[in-house]
Amino acid sequence: MEQITSGLQAAGHQADFSSVWRAVERLLRTHALERVPLGDGATQYELAGAHHDHVRCVRCHALAAIDCVLHESELRGAERASGWSILEHRVVLDGLCPACRDAQAPRSAHANCVSPRAEPAARDTASAARPARARR
Ligand SMILES: [Zn+2]
Ligand SMILES: [Zn+2]
Numbered sequence: 001m002e003q004i005t006s007g008l009q010a011a012g013h014q015a016d017f018s019s020v021w022r023a024v025e026r027l028l029r030t031h032a033l034e035r036v037p038l039g040d041g042a043t044q045y046e047l048a049g050a051h052h053d054h055v056r057c058v059r060c061h062a063l064a065a066i067d068c069v070l071h072e073s074e075l076r077g078a079e080r081a082s083g084w085s086i087l088e089h090r091v092v093l094d095g096l097c098p099a100c101r102d103a104q105a106p107r108s109a110h111a112n113c114v115s116p117r118a119e120p121a122a123r124d125t126a127s128a129a130r131p132a133r134a135r136r
Contacts, residue, residue: 004045036063038092053090057097059104069093 001020008015024045027033036044036054044063052065068091075086096104 001043001045034090036090036092038063039094053093055093055095057100058094059096059100062097063092064097066093 005015005017005020024033028035031048033045034048036046038044038056051068053069054063055066056063070089079086
């Protein structure tokens with residue numbers, strides 16, 4: 001919401017938070033805009049279109065659209081198991097985006113693998129080079 005407001009202001013529009021909120025509410029009511037809950041209280045809004053699900057990076061919080069991860073048969077199975085009628089769904093998968101995965105891989109999952117592109121390991125010298133505390 002703050003992003004929309006600041007984006008409009010950056011584009012030269014007079015936009016205050018409450019008028020943006022009213023517009024978003026109106027678009028949500030007419031289903032022109034969809035709410036994508038991100039699980040930690042944050043919400044992303046996007047234009048409604050063909051159904052898709054999302055994947056979110058747990059590191060940099062980038063959000064990307066992916067093809068629907070649920071099949072009709074799975075939804076029907078969930079209906080049978082729960083007794084509920086499922087009308088719609090929004091799936092947000094947590095993951096690592098390609099940039100964050102590449103940044104993380106040499107240190108964690110592949111720490112013991114021989115990497116084809118050997119990079120010098122970045123060492124944390126700040127903690128090792130801690131100056132001795134002067135005593136009185
Ligand atoms: Zn990322
Ligand atoms: Zn889906």
